[in-house]
Amino acid sequence: MPQLFLNEKSCESKADPERVNRAMTEMVRAVLAVAREDRAGTRLFSREPVNALQLAQGHAIGKWIGTPGARDLWVRLLQMQTKWPHREAFPEGETHSDVEYRHDGQSVEGLGSAHLTGGLGVSLPVEPCWDADRLTLVREELLDDEDGGSALTDVEVEHAARREHVATHLSWIRRGADSVRQKAVEGLRSGTELWSLKAELFPHLQFTRLAEQYFVELPEVWVQPVGERLGELQDAVSDWNPDRQPIAPQWRSYVRTEFEARRRLCWFTDDDGENRLFDWHCDFLPSPGRMHFRLLHEERTLRIAYVGRKLGK
Incomplete structure (x- = not known):
């Protein structure tokens, strides 16, 4: 069951509208490529409802929906199961409040949630740093000791911003889909x-x-x-x-x-x-x-x- 987590930091740029719209189209195509492999199991988690997303500073998602070719992608995205906020993917009662993830010094809640749950981070490829099939994050975890210190670790998270990135994760996606499918077939x-x-x-x-x-x-x-x-x-x-x-x-x-x-x-x-x-x-x-x-x-x-x-x- 692929759990996808939208990287909110990729939606905070000051890029021009045309560039933002192209990036959103690329990302949605990546999300739908994952869903094509496991239509029933794919979930998209975001910081806020998808119909309320800001794709960049001063650029609401409605501006992208009105561009040529975006309407069909938008309808298909809405047909998927979407949830918010990111912590909805955590087990009941778990907050992971003792862990923080950062990329280039900035806190990245969505990408951190992807790493915590074994999911896939997704980003708008507006900036080159998000245009990759894997990202390295710094994980800081509070230590349960008298000093109240913390431990820093470099971790890698699976990631996609374009359809081409999804191809590198197909084995992982299909393993999850096969497991869900087999369990469903056994119950028929x-x-x-x-x-x-x-x-x-x-x-x-x-x-x-x-x-x-x-x-x-x-x-x-x-x-x-x-x-x-x-x-x-x-x-x-x-x-x-x-x-x-x-x-x-x-x-x-x-x-x-x-x-x-x-x-x-x-x-x-x-x-x-x-x-x-x-x-x-x-x-x-x-x-x-x-x-x-x-x-x-x-x-x-x-x-x-x-x-x-x-x-x-």
């Missing part, structure tokens, strides 16, 4: 539940509308195995670059196309009403479970049309 008892959570658990996969009938009919014994296969397909297309792998992704389990003699069984109605061949498939236990899909190279994903007993059985 029906195909109806699995279908209702598909967008949250498998955001990179597509499903035909008519596929719902097959998921609803899944016996309970097949629900978890199907969820696990969907997770493997999701991971495969997440890493897929059709320019380097023009035929198919690097599959995480045994996936292949159907034999020529059986392809007549693999035609299904797509969402535009056209019958298309969904002959790529994988197995799931107990046998003879099968899932059929077709690859969408231009969209770097796949679309599932069928799940159930092996066709023709």
Whole structure:
């Protein structure tokens, strides 16, 4: 579950409006890139509500929202779960009042909260110091001794201000998403539940509308195995670059196309009403479970049309 913390210091510059708006656009694209990997689990924490943010001195967020192309990004940002203030991410009763984090001598509450919780700091790349995928902070912690002293430590916090920075953190993001996904799949008892959570658990996969009938009919014994296969397909297309792998992704389990003699069984109605061949498939236990899909190279994903007993059985 990626927890993102807005660096309030990156919103206190005196930069010109055009520069601030460009920086906000870059940062929001980075936030949405994280959310694309874990739509259900991503949270954005800020010092104040996002609709009340000041992006720079005298520059309210509304000025950015009114710029070309920003409205769609703003709507997508609002669809995420956002919370404030930063301490809302701490366990109940914990304040961490004995710890302070500084960057270049200035207190940075948001970045400090990211380090305390194992989260990711995000900043507007208005200044070069925030345009990095990792930042070094000075952590000062009060010591519980008679002298009342403190200890200073240099620490590193994961950070993003642009989409390019997010690429360096994908393994971390996906590990968290995989853990949440696996726990959710283990708790499912029906195909109806699995279908209702598909967008949250498998955001990179597509499903035909008519596929719902097959998921609803899944016996309970097949629900978890199907969820696990969907997770493997999701991971495969997440890493897929059709320019380097023009035929198919690097599959995480045994996936292949159907034999020529059986392809007549693999035609299904797509969402535009056209019958298309969904002959790529994988197995799931107990046998003879099968899932059929077709690859969408231009969209770097796949679309599932069928799940159930092996066709023709």
